[in-house]
Amino acid sequence: MEKTLELAEELGCIKYVKLDRTNKPIECSQEIKYLLIIDFESTCWQEKSSGFPPEIIEFPVLLVDLVTGETVSEFHEYVMPTEHPRLTSFCTQLTGINQETVESGIPLGTCLLLFNSWIKEMTEKYNLSSDSSTGNLYTCCTWSDWDLNLCLENECKRKQLKKPLELRRWIDIRAVYKQFYQRTPKGLKGGLKDVGLEFEGREHSGIEDARLVLSMVQSGCKLTETKSNPTLSSDLNNRKQQPSDRKYVPKIYLKENLNNIKILAPTRK
Numbered sequence: 001m002e003k004t005l006e007l008a009e010e011l012g013c014i015k016y017v018k019l020d021r022t023n024k025p026i027e028c029s030q031e032i033k034y035l036l037i038i039d040f041e042s043t044c045w046q047e048k049s050s051g052f053p054p055e056i057i058e059f060p061v062l063l064v065d066l067v068t069g070e071t072v073s074e075f076h077e078y079v080m081p082t083e084h085p086r087l088t089s090f091c092t093q094l095t096g097i098n099q100e101t102v103e104s105g106i107p108l109g110t111c112l113l114l115f116n117s118w119i120k121e122m123t124e125k126y127n128l129s130s131d132s133s134t135g136n137l138y139t140c141c142t143w144s145d146w147d148l149n150l151c152l153e154n155e156c157k158r159k160q161l162k163k164p165l166e167l168r169r170w171i172d173i174r175a176v177y178k179q180f181y182q183r184t185p186k187g188l189k190g191g192l193k194d195v196g197l198e199f200e201g202r203e204h205s206g207i208e209d210a211r212l213v214l215s216m217v218q219s220g221c222k223l224t225e226t227k228s229n230p231t232l233s234s235d236l237n238n239r240k241q242q243p244s245d246r247k248y249v250p251k252i253y254l255k256e257n258l259n260n261i262k263i264l265a266p267t268r269k
Contacts, residue, residue: 034138078105140170
């Protein structure tokens with residue numbers, strides 16, 4: 001292996017990337033002042049061919065102040081799966097969540113209502129806003145787009161639930177990491193290791209994501225939103241229901257021969 005690396009280095013096939021591992025104080029030149037760091041756990045199966053869609057079973061959100069680097073509040077609920085209520089042993093081993101925990105949890109719809117109440121309180125307390133000219137700009141942050149763009153999005157559609165406005169725009173920190181450091185991390189653990197951080201705790205708690213984000217900010221990474229739902233209202237502070245905020249409803253498809261159907265209005269006798 002060493003000889004192969006030496007040969008590759010001689011041929012110029014190896015690119016070394018220097019990562020800034022200095023422990024600088026956080027100087028927030030960011031427009032974004034607060035992050036909602038999210039990392040869901042969901043039902044899962046060892047056989048990927050099972051075809052079952054994932055359901056969220058743990059819903060953790062950290063509100064992080066980018067100026068101080070502190071987690072100022074936390075929202076956390078265990079969620080009861082309803083489509084496939086029994087967890088597999090594979091799922092329990094991977095997530096550390098057992099059957100009793102999810103059975104004592106709450107339905108996703110209830111969890112979203114509690115989240116809405118929590119984020120409203122946080123918005124008032126910390127003057128959070130979707131517009132930096134009217135308050136402290138904030139957005140969500142996830143490792144990849146899976147949590148918000150796939151898992152929650154699809155589950156809300158299946159269960160006829162309204163996805164909170166606050167969860168329709170986010171930063172894909174994995175994509176930002178790739179662009180900032182010009183390298184592909186080997187998962188979250190690999191990303192932490194590359195910037196000189198030891199992995200602590202549990203991988204899907206959101207805490208590790210927060211540590212990595214703060215380290216990147218310290219190294220001069222400017223955070224910008226990478227993803228957003230096209231149906232998002234331009235002002236999250238306006239709570240009036242827009243057409244795009246309606247609950248998901250089944251689509252009705254017209255039959256091919258509908259043009260040949262005559263509809264007769266009832267006549268009075």
